[in-house]
Amino acid sequence: MEIAIKEQILAVVTEYPEKVQGNFGIFITKNDQETQHLALLLSRILKAMVHDLENGVYIIVKH
Amino acid sequence: MDKYSQIILLGIATGIAARIFMLRNDYRSYPSYPHGYVTHISLGIIAAALGSIAIPALLEKEFTAVTFLVLAAQQFRDIRNMERETLSKLENYNMVPRGFDYIEGIAKTFEARNYLVILVSLVSTGTAVLFNIWIGIFAGIFTIFISGFLMRGDFVKDIAIVKIGKLHFEKSLLMVDNIVIMNIGLEDSKKKILSEGIGLIIHPKNDNARATLNNLGQRQAILHDVSVLVGSKLETGEPDWTPLMRKDIDTGKLALYILPNEKDVECVIQAVYQTPILESAVQKPLESKIGRKAAD
Structure with missing residues (x-):
């Protein structure tokens, strides 16, 4: 049986660490390009989806 | 030869013909494998045999034989369970799942088809006993077509109009x-x-259509059928391509998004139109006074 954490923030990717607080993996990047790439990698690894919070913070959530 | 053997054979033959007629292998691709056919045809033969012996048994005053029909009903209920179980297990590995409502619909159909086989056999043996064997054959064939006609449910094309929508982004929102x-x-x-x-x-x-399409099972059935017919680029671990349907809460209209293998809008529209309306999803608020009043 496959067990996965769903509907929860698995990781956060952002250039702005001051905007995020919490008990999950926060990946801090240097620019937008790196953010996009890291978000893509994480989404593929976690089989999850990248959501844009429109303030420079991207979250990875499995649905 | 016994006076009833011809009639019973006729009943069995029309029953099996009915089962084969109803065992269409269409785009839903179910059952698509030879073993599935064997299972259903064998059960069809049993159903046909049961239907055929009922009337001769009654005429011979063998009333206990008729009670076997009760046993048969139990037997055929198991078919529904069998179908439900198989399809539910396969569901985990379906890219775009059918959804439980669709599975329940398919399972129910398989059960009902066996009852129809019994009906066809009953009608053909009954008319053969009453009149002659030729009328029996004719009545059997007639019942097959009538049952095929009656069992055909509605499709999305009967309750909705599908138009092209503009796919666009508002910032991050699709x-x-x-x-x-x-x-x-x-x-x-x-x-x-x-x-x-x-x-x-x-x-x-x-408003009936609005309530029906509001059902999540019905929406999943549409998505499943569309992805089967035109193909979806959805891949495991890449949820961005998941086909989805969402409702406009004010008007009840639905938006469908899909990333098909071929960008052929007309085909996708036709695929939506061809999706069957699930029995479990059908709702008819307009049949009631309150519903009609609320609708205007």
């Missing part, structure tokens, strides 16, 4: 016209969706 589908974060995904995705708007024709 939208079809004014209906939000989902939030997409990756820029590459956005570009791909805009160039290859298709957005449709499904307008229900009336």
Whole structure:
């Protein structure tokens, strides 16, 4: 049986660490390009989806 | 030869013919494998045999034989369980799942088809006993077609109109016209969706249709059928391509988003139209006074 954490923030990717607080993996990047790439990698690894919070913070959530 | 053997054979033959007629292998691709056919035809033979002996047994005053029909009903209920179980197990590995409502619909249909076989056999043996064997054959064939006609349910084309919608992004939100589908974060995904995705708007024709299409099982059935017919680029671990349907809460119209293998809008629209309406999803608020009053 496959067990996965769903509907929860698995990781956060952002250039702005001051905007995020919490008990999950926060990946801090240097620019937008790196953010996009890291978000893509994480989404593929976690089989999850990248959501844009429109303030420079991207979250990875499995649905 | 016994006076009833010809009639019983006729009943069995028309019953089996009915089962084969109803065992169509269409795009739903179920059952698509030879073993599935064997199972259903064998059960069809049993159903046909039961239907055929009922009337001769009654005429011979063998009333206990008729009670076997009760046993048969129990037997055929198991078919529904069998279908439900198989399809539910396969569901985990379906890219776009059928949904439990669709499975229940399919399972129910398989059960009902065996009862129809019994009916066809009953009618043909009954008329053969009453009149002659030729009329029996004719009545059997007639019942097969009538049952085929009666068992054909509605399709989306009967209750809704499908139009092309404009697929676009408002910042990170994927939208079809004014209906939000989902939030997409990756820029590459956005570009791909805009160039290859298709957005449709499904307008229900009336409030009955609106209530029916509101059912999540019905929506999943539409998505499943569309992805089977035109193909979906959805891949495991890449949820951005998941086909989705969302409702405009004010008007009840539905937006459909899919990333098909071929960007052929007309085919996708036809695929939506061809989706059957699930029995479990059908709702008819307009049949009631309150519903009619609320609708205007």
